[in-house]
Amino acid sequence: MDFKFTPEQDKFRQEIRDFVKKELPPGFETGVGGHVETDEEWKVARAMTKKLAEKGWLNIGWPREYGGQDNHMFSVILNEEMNYLCAPGLDFGGVGMLAPALMKHGNEEQKKEHLGRIARGEVVWCQGWSEPEAGSDLPNLKTRAVEDGDYYVINGQKVWTSLAHHADWCFLLAKTNPDAQPKHRGITFILVDFKTPGITIRPLVTMAKERSFSEVFYDNVRVPKKNVVGEVNGGFKVAMTAAGFERSGIYRIALALRNVDRMIEWSKKPQPGGYVPAKDPVVRQKLANIYIEGRISRMLAYRVAWLQSQGLEPEWEASVARVFGSEFQQHSAEVGSQIMGLRGMLMKGSKWADEDCNMALQAMLGIGATIAAGTSEVQRNAIALRGLELPRG
């Protein structure tokens, strides 16, 4: 057991902080996972991506043969710092999901066409997986890909597609064999150029008023067969590789960690009327507890990262980290509401809102945390069935 980072890792962490201080406009902040809302903010985000690419940081976790530095821990640290500082620019979809899938399952032509551009931050990818009838039950997806000569014709609807309204390309899961049993054996992983005619994007507005996802409608979209990654009907395996590259989930909890630190600072300030939250024994208890929870979340995430950096494949460990971390995100907002009282309802920028401590947004984001990318219920199922080997129902 050793809980310290190496001097190189500490140095890298500081370099990231210096980089963000230098390159990001002061006061600029993203939502969870680098979400930005306005077109102006998007420009800043794209510029940051390019700068990260120039520094060789964007794909630092990739194998050396593909231009990375084979440094998984560095990429996790980068993820943590960028998200703690609410700085945009990291590319979870392209760099973190599609690229590893191409490296393992793609052919040479696909790797040549796409990996370089992803590494240089030149292209925006989105993930077309979930559907109205296929959330937790992803194999139940209905978007069809039907052969037509050298093409697949795609019809259907995706939902929760992050970054769709900015995306250049999409890595899509479509059903090529609706009769396959089990269902996941009829799914194909295919790359879709978003300039292809027939694609309609409708942004969804979350309860946090963020247009972070979209519905995407595919109406006779013709995609070349050469864009299939891996085997036809073998797409689920490719998807698992995509989802398995970065499993620490640290980026999700980093913002909550930041908010806990901000709550601690906020609580030290005397409020109008003289009350100092930090001197209230009840507040002290709640803050201490959420701080501890945050530290454990971080440890569980780094444990997953460490296992991956050893070349191991964490399964239930990742689910444990995920459940704990996402619930920490929610609890942090609950503590925020409790200790901030009425002030807890104010949105950032409102008159009377604190400059730094904005728990109202965290509260809304926390609702999504236990649902996105594998609900807490599904994660617990995985822990029970795969981690503890309990029998299937």
Added chain:
Amino acid sequence: MDFGFTQEQEMLRTSARDFLTTECPPELVKELAEDEKGYKPEMWAKMAELGWQGLAIPEQYDGMGMTFLDLSVLLEEMGRAVCPGPFFSTVVLAGFAILEAGSEAQKKEYLSKIAGGKAIATLAITEPSASYDAAAITVEAKADGDNYIINGTKLFVDNASNADFMVVAARTRQGKKAEDGITLFVIDGKAPGITTTPLNTIAGTKECEVTFDEVKVSKDSVLGEVDRGWPVIDRVLEKAAAAKCAEMVGGMQAALDMSVAYAKERVQFGKPIGSFQAIQHHCANMLIDVEGSRFITYQAAWKLSEGMEATMEVSMAKAWVSEAYRRVARLGHQIHGGIGFCMDHNMPLYFKHSKEAESLFGTADWHREKVAQELGL
């Protein structure tokens, strides 16, 4: 970063588990809860043969010279077996006090006795106020020529009834701050004027009341510096809290393993209950609590092992694990249903262990306040 154990630690764990499975089965644990001594001298001797009592004692005092982290691995296994007896009080409480503050002569005498399994010992800090704060120490030690005279009552003294010697915290002077004026003494457990009465605790642990009635001890029995005992106590209590967490993690893991095993075999409605999602999620929640507790505990143990400042980490661990063990024990009972509620079942051993451990060396609330202080609140 390294979230694994060394090969030596894994070997220690395996050998400890094997020993305890044979020597300390649940039936014996239940028996010893009702037993006057609360431990088996034969088992104590066998542990000494394995070098357990001296595991973290330096080699020059006949110990094995291993680390606090190594000891935590052993304690985890002892927690898994809910092993009763004076190991914790002797090795962690008295042992670390003497290691921390003893003169060369005292270390030579007492630590080698401990390492050889030749002495049972304990630490007497808390009093009827049941607080771990310095101000709670009111037992008086009045200087009297070459001696001190000790008067007062200590409460929750672990295994005092079995102790050959005790490290006792008494007030030698009223200082400006509560922390000033406390002195540690190493005293014969059966010295004239000492009366020891075991309390009746939920798990049958031999926590005792110890009264001091004009107990005369020589100046030589002072451990460390007169009036400057509090910093020693503070550090020993930190080690004790971390060590107790290691024990608790072992207990939690055992409760989880038992519950999962039961869920796989218990059939209701034609299926093992482990196939029902409600039970699966209880088990998943137990595992999540075990994992979180394990790493927050080992972070504290690691820091203490490395000689680093660990006040924050120790308090984080004890605050968290105190409540996590309670949750795990409760879910363990929920999974076992009615049968787990019976005296002859093993699950109650863990519930009772969790109840005692949660308040030893500071409750969750007390430690959260420490964390708040460390955060500058």
